[in-house]
Amino acid sequence: MAWITEHPPRTVDLDSCVTCGLCLPMCPTFRLTGDETASPRGRLAAITAVADGRLTVDERFDEITSFCLQCRACETACPSMLPYGEVIESARAEAVAQVPHPDQRLRRFALGRALAGPVTMRVATLGAAAMQRIGALEALPVVGGATAGLRPLPVPLPSARGGAWGPRDADRVTLFTGCVADTWFTGIHTATVEVLLAAGYRVEAPEDQTCCGALASHSGFGDDAARMARSNIASLTGDDPIVVNVAGCGAHLKAYGRYGDDGGDLAARTKDVTEIVAEAIESGRLPMMSPAGERVAVQDPCHLEHGQRISREPRILLEAAGYEVVEADPGGLCCGAAGLYQVDHPDTAEELGREKADKVAATGTTLVASANAGCEMQLRRYLDDGYEVLHPVEIYARALRRGGTGPAPSP
Amino acid sequence: MSLTSDLERLLGPGRVRHHPLDVAVFAKDAGVVPGSVLAAVLPETTQEVAAIVRLANRHEVPIVPRGAGTGLAGGAVPTEPGLLVVLTRFTSIEDVDTVGRTAWVGPGVINLDLSRALTGEGLHFAPDPSSQSACTIGGNVGTNAGGPHCLADGTTVAHIYAAELVTPSGDVVVVGGEAPDTPGLDLRAVVVGSEGTLGIVTRVLVRLMQSPPDVATLLIGFPSVESAAATVSDVIASGLIPAALEMMDKRMVAAVENFVHAGYPTDAAAVLLAEVTGPTSTVLADTERIADIAREHGADDVRIATDDDERALLWKGRKSAFGAVAQAAPDYYLHDTVVPRTRLVEVMNQIYEIGDRYGLMMLNVFHAGDGNLHPLVAFDAKEPGMLERVQAAAKEMVKASIEVGGSLSGEHGIGFEKRDLMPLVFSAVDLDAQARVKEAFDPLGLMNPDKVLPSGSRCFDAAGVRL
Ligand SMILES: Cc1cc2nc3c(=O)[nH]c(=O)nc-3n(C[C@H](O)[C@H](O)[C@H](O)COP(=O)(O)OP(=O)(O)OC[C@H]3O[C@@H](n4cnc5c(N)ncnc54)[C@H](O)[C@@H]3O)c2cc1C
Numbered sequence: 001m002a003w004i005t006e007h008p009p010r011t012v013d014l015d016s017c018v019t020c021g022l023c024l025p026m027c028p029t030f031r032l033t034g035d036e037t038a039s040p041r042g043r044l045a046a047i048t049a050v051a052d053g054r055l056t057v058d059e060r061f062d063e064i065t066s067f068c069l070q071c072r073a074c075e076t077a078c079p080s081m082l083p084y085g086e087v088i089e090s091a092r093a094e095a096v097a098q099v100p101h102p103d104q105r106l107r108r109f110a111l112g113r114a115l116a117g118p119v120t121m122r123v124a125t126l127g128a129a130a131m132q133r134i135g136a137l138e139a140l141p142v143v144g145g146a147t148a149g150l151r152p153l154p155v156p157l158p159s160a161r162g163g164a165w166g167p168r169d170a171d172r173v174t175l176f177t178g179c180v181a182d183t184w185f186t187g188i189h190t191a192t193v194e195v196l197l198a199a200g201y202r203v204e205a206p207e208d209q210t211c212c213g214a215l216a217s218h219s220g221f222g223d224d225a226a227r228m229a230r231s232n233i234a235s236l237t238g239d240d241p242i243v244v245n246v247a248g249c250g251a252h253l254k255a256y257g258r259y260g261d262d263g264g265d266l267a268a269r270t271k272d273v274t275e276i277v278a279e280a281i282e283s284g285r286l287p288m289m290s291p292a293g294e295r296v297a298v299q300d301p302c303h304l305e306h307g308q309r310i311s312r313e314p315r316i317l318l319e320a321a322g323y324e325v326v327e328a329d330p331g332g333l334c335c336g337a338a339g340l341y342q343v344d345h346p347d348t349a350e351e352l353g354r355e356k357a358d359k360v361a362a363t364g365t366t367l368v369a370s371a372n373a374g375c376e377m378q379l380r381r382y383l384d385d386g387y388e389v390l391h392p393v394e395i396y397a398r399a400l401r402r403g404g405t406g407p408a409p410s411p
Numbered sequence: 412m413s414l415t416s417d418l419e420r421l422l423g424p425g426r427v428r429h430h431p432l433d434v435a436v437f438a439k440d441a442g443v444v445p446g447s448v449l450a451a452v453l454p455e456t457t458q459e460v461a462a463i464v465r466l467a468n469r470h471e472v473p474i475v476p477r478g479a480g481t482g483l484a485g486g487a488v489p490t491e492p493g494l495l496v497v498l499t500r501f502t503s504i505e506d507v508d509t510v511g512r513t514a515w516v517g518p519g520v521i522n523l524d525l526s527r528a529l530t531g532e533g534l535h536f537a538p539d540p541s542s543q544s545a546c547t548i549g550g551n552v553g554t555n556a557g558g559p560h561c562l563a564d565g566t567t568v569a570h571i572y573a574a575e576l577v578t579p580s581g582d583v584v585v586v587g588g589e590a591p592d593t594p595g596l597d598l599r600a601v602v603v604g605s606e607g608t609l610g611i612v613t614r615v616l617v618r619l620m621q622s623p624p625d626v627a628t629l630l631i632g633f634p635s636v637e638s639a640a641a642t643v644s645d646v647i648a649s650g651l652i653p654a655a656l657e658m659m660d661k662r663m664v665a666a667v668e669n670f671v672h673a674g675y676p677t678d679a680a681a682v683l684l685a686e687v688t689g690p691t692s693t694v695l696a697d698t699e700r701i702a703d704i705a706r707e708h709g710a711d712d713v714r715i716a717t718d719d720d721e722r723a724l725l726w727k728g729r730k731s732a733f734g735a736v737a738q739a740a741p742d743y744y745l746h747d748t749v750v751p752r753t754r755l756v757e758v759m760n761q762i763y764e765i766g767d768r769y770g771l772m773m774l775n776v777f778h779a780g781d782g783n784l785h786p787l788v789a790f791d792a793k794e795p796g797m798l799e800r801v802q803a804a805a806k807e808m809v810k811a812s813i814e815v816g817g818s819l820s821g822e823h824g825i826g827f828e829k830r831d832l833m834p835l836v837f838s839a840v841d842l843d844a845q846a847r848v849k850e851a852f853d854p855l856g857l858m859n860p861d862k863v864l865p866s867g868s869r870c871f872d873a874a875g876v877r878l
């Protein structure tokens with residue numbers, strides 16, 4: 001049997017590819033190489049060859065599938081609406097299960113266990129904060145390279161988990177805190193809570209939620225990802241909307257339908273923070289600030305634009321914050337951040353990162369909005385000093401504060 | 412030494428793909444039938460292409476040029492174990508002459524990228540196949556591609572002044588020239604549309620068109636296919652030449668709307684997409700005239716898009732039509748016949764009838780302006796006997812078109828998949844003449860063999876008779 005995991009790529013999905021090739025130009029790795037083995041249609045053909053029993057999962061299969069950024073730009077282009085993201089995740093799981101890899105155990109521990117545990121995350125983060133202060137963090141094996149562009153890590157460590165803000169009788173939303181975001185990107189949580197409170201919501205962040213599992217799933221640790229998903233499904237119950245402020249996590253939570261009906265229910269309640277804030281702005285629950293003559297460059301994270309088909313909402317936030325929005329790279333390619341991609345394919349990640357940074361720099365603005373933590377780090381890494389890269393909700397929160405709508409509560 | 416190891420020595424291992432999985436990746440284009448690939452190579456210069464051709468000749472291995480592989484006729488896959496020469500790395504756009512409106516471009520440049528690169532100059536490359544976001548200029552030259560806007564501007568052959576060609580023996584020649592009308596035989600026109608059977612195009616001198624000052628796009632819903640077709644005839648008869656006139660039937664509209672959400676009227680029996688270009692006053696007048704003619708024929712739903720975003724969305728609908736069919740079934744067979752405009756309705760009805768008789772699901776989308784029909788059969792090739800049924804029906808549909816004075820292929824090419832239908836259009840003498848041209852270019856018969864011309868085209872040879 002060619003497939004050995006519990007959830008191999010599904011034949012119905014593979015069958016829906018009519019090999020039209022319309023996805024090719026959207027694919028960053030195809031654009032860089034001109035090589036169809038690095039294209040969506042090509043990867044699907046390779047996966048189909050295994051699914052049909054014609055070929056087996058070998059090292060080349062591992063290479064072909066791991067070179068994919070999982071940016072899902074091909075999904076947006078695909079007229080037959082093939083769910084490429086899910087197919088490639090299952091294919092990666094097969095490759096990981098069948099092709100030995102030198103750092104497999106360390107990776108599995110990092111992505112499958114450490115991210116899911118509040119204690120491991122805190123220990124790791126404290127260690128990382130110390131190393132970041134002496135400049136040693138980026139030199140770490142395997143994961144070190146992925147930490148450049150990180151915001152300065154705070155000590156002591158904050159966490160939004162277990163918090164609750166706002167009046168008890170207000171409309172409730174659940175804040176999804178995430179793993180890395182909770183400790184490494186607290187500013188985004190602070191801004192999210194601040195803006196949602198201003199919109200009249202009560203915000204709760206259940207204590208026992210965990211990592212969404214996206215990184216594990218993208219890296220082929222499907223079982224670990226499923227375990228995290230089940231844990232979140234058990235924790236994030238109720239009917240309240242679940243607000244997510246990392247595009248990668250949001251896209252993954254919205255795909256929880258694969259874990260059954262209750263997963264589908266959670267997926268249906270999941271909203272990117274820009275969706276809920278844009279809605280509040282449009283319905284008048286949040287103010288539009290008057291234009292201040294400043295400009296902001298907007299970058300579209302793949303897992304927002306392609307994974308969730310959201311591109312209008314971040315712009316609404318930025319315009320409401322009083323900025324003129326400048327397009328950095330409309331319809332452009334992935335910035336190359338893509339989780340652990342830079343560990344496996346540093347050259348491609350760098351090429352894409354530099355290309356994106358150049359486009360941002362060409363806008364002539366130094367304030368950049370990105371709604372995904374990974375992209376934010378990637379942009380910071382390749383932009384010169386003097387650029388400020390923030391989440392749109394942080395930019396809106398700052399404008400709100402300047403507009404004098406009350407002091408900022410801290411989570 | 413095997414061919415692959417010779418190629419690896421020439422190009423380095425990273426640009427020669429021959430692992431079984433790689434070979435599976437390249438085994439298909441956007442057509443239906445998979446081919447058989449020995450290896451795929453990614454050259455970067457004309458000299459490399461020439462060296463590859465000579466190596467393949469030495470090993471007596473057939474060569475197939477390939478662009479983006481969006482071709483619909485199996486033209487870009489070898490029928491017997493062969494070498495794919497992939498031109499996607501030829502992406503240069505050079506010597507843009509904004510006065511003479513020309514540029515030298517690599518065959519790997521994506522059609523839409525070329526026009527996008529030139530928006531600043533107010534220029535564009537006119538042929539706009541629905542696959543233009545993906546297909547390459549080399550592929551367009553190969554198939555003499557057309558598109559919605561070729562109604563007014565002509566197909567690719569009218570937009571290529573010259574092409575650099577690596578011949579089947581590995582020599583480099585230029586056909587055509589900088590001047591629009593070069594003396595001697597017009598080999599340029601022979602090469603354009605030859606589907607990679609006469610050589611590998613490595614550089615093209617393209618003709619660029621000035622982008623129109625103003626554009627309007629109309630989306631019109633009709634109560635019947637007949638009324639839509641009658642509108643098309645009357646529009647053309649009135650002397651108007653719209654930039655594009657496209658038609659879709661109800662099933663196609665449903666598939667497309669489900670993908671793009673562009674507000675296509677899903678309750679209409681047929682939808683017409685028309686575009687007019689020119690100075691603003693002309694655009695306004697022409698738009699009104701088309702809308703009036705449509706209303707006279709009972710159109711109840713006329714939508715006019717003037718802003719770029721809405722226009723782009725409407726076109727996205729039309730241009731995703733073929734792919735959107737995958738929602739209906741995993742495979743599709745796309746016809747490309749051309750019929751006289753006056754016989755459109757008659758042929759369409761016949762096509763529906765044939766589809767019904769074979770129990771096939773038919774969807775229709777086509778360039779109504781020039782009578783280029785694209786009836787599309789959606790099916791599942793895994794069903795036993797299905798492919799044969801589809802092909803049998805295809806033959807009948809093509810016959811129906813030819814009987815009213817039509818032709819086999821408007822723009823998608825013949826390739827492998829429509830090759831055996833050629834005798835329906837051409838006499839043995841015609842085919843023999845074409846085979847002689849092929850032989851003059853490619854005496855070894857190694858350049859994209861088995862394509863376009865059915866075996867035995869040199870019939871007079873077979874019969875031992877010489878003209
Ligand atoms: C969704 C969809 C819509 C389409 N709509 C249209 C349409 O509206 N109009 C239309 O005309 N076609 C259409 N096509 C067909 C196809 O896109 C065109 O035929 C296009 O020109 C092929 O370009 P390509 O780069 O993909 O070429 P390929 O498919 O790679 O090759 C096509 C042919 O050209 C040859 N070739 C490629 N490159 C070279 C070269 N450098 N030198 C010599 N020969 C070469 C190949 O050998 C092959 O025979 C459509 C296809 C799809 C999937």
Ligand code: SF4
Nearest residue numbers: 027068069071072074
């Ligand atoms: S997910 Fe991104 S990198 Fe992977 S095939 Fe699709 S477009 Fe290419």
Ligand code: SF4
Nearest residue numbers: 017018020021023078
């Ligand atoms: S766009 Fe979709 S159907 Fe077309 S080749 Fe890509 S994945 Fe397949």
